[in-house]
Amino acid sequence: MPLAALEMTPWVVALLFVVGGVASGINSVAGGGTLISFPVLIGLGIPPIVANATNSVGLWPGSIGGGLGFLGALGPTKHYLKTLAIPTLLGSAAGSGLLLITPERLFSYLVPVLILLAATILFFQPRIKAWTQKPHFKVPEYTGVLLQFLVAVYGGYFGAGMGIMMLAAYSLFMNASIHEMNAVKTWIGVLINLTASILFISKGLVLLVPGMILAAGSLVGGFWAAKASLKADAEKLRLAIAVYGFVMTGWFIYRVVSNG
Numbered sequence: 001m002p003l004a005a006l007e008m009t010p011w012v013v014a015l016l017f018v019v020g021g022v023a024s025g026i027n028s029v030a031g032g033g034t035l036i037s038f039p040v041l042i043g044l045g046i047p048p049i050v051a052n053a054t055n056s057v058g059l060w061p062g063s064i065g066g067g068l069g070f071l072g073a074l075g076p077t078k079h080y081l082k083t084l085a086i087p088t089l090l091g092s093a094a095g096s097g098l099l100l101i102t103p104e105r106l107f108s109y110l111v112p113v114l115i116l117l118a119a120t121i122l123f124f125q126p127r128i129k130a131w132t133q134k135p136h137f138k139v140p141e142y143t144g145v146l147l148q149f150l151v152a153v154y155g156g157y158f159g160a161g162m163g164i165m166m167l168a169a170y171s172l173f174m175n176a177s178i179h180e181m182n183a184v185k186t187w188i189g190v191l192i193n194l195t196a197s198i199l200f201i202s203k204g205l206v207l208l209v210p211g212m213i214l215a216a217g218s219l220v221g222g223f224w225a226a227k228a229s230l231k232a233d234a235e236k237l238r239l240a241i242a243v244y245g246f247v248m249t250g251w252f253i254y255r256v257v258s259n260g
Helices: 010-029 034-045 047-067 079-102 104-123 127-132 141-157 161-170 178-202 208-228 233-256
Strands: none
Touching: 010 034, 010 047, 010 208, 034 047, 034 104, 034 233, 047 079, 047 104, 047 127, 047 178, 047 208, 079 141, 079 178, 104 127, 104 161, 104 233, 127 161, 127 233, 141 161, 141 178
């Protein structure tokens, strides 16, 4: 699959750096950063599958900061990392592999559906979060392992909104607080993105220079978000990103229709 040529003019470099920082910051504060960065890469003329792979690689470093920030809450749920590591690796590899064999045209048709799904999950995040904090039935741990595998498949394939999916799944089998589940979710998310990034790079599917610029911005954005998260109005930001995702769904549908 040929990579798109992208002229790295100063404004493109600046745009990618800023977008990487903003997307990483949004992921730390409210979630949904991919809904910002992925459409920008498409708007720069990068084919959807290459844009998706480059986006995954570019935003991965920013998630490390979040994982480090949750180390203190990881103690009571640390053992779940071992339980979920294998299904996460297998699921992420399966999702990434599925992306590799998806025809470009088919993925173009799927993009509006994936963005709509992510935006909808983000829009209903408070209800999902409230649901995870209420006492309700628990499922066996092996069911949770299966759910993690399925979420990891989605994460390796596209990924936007997978953190909210994981929290909903964890609430079904973990005896843990929301902060403790968040700690597991963050580190498992790092593992999903790392696995996908290694596969995408090994297959030559990533635009390395744009990806590195995104990654540099992502590192700065993750650091900034850690400093500013207490002051940010996460709810307004979440709603704005969700609405933006709905608008992007319409834009991508228009692109598909107009391109035949």
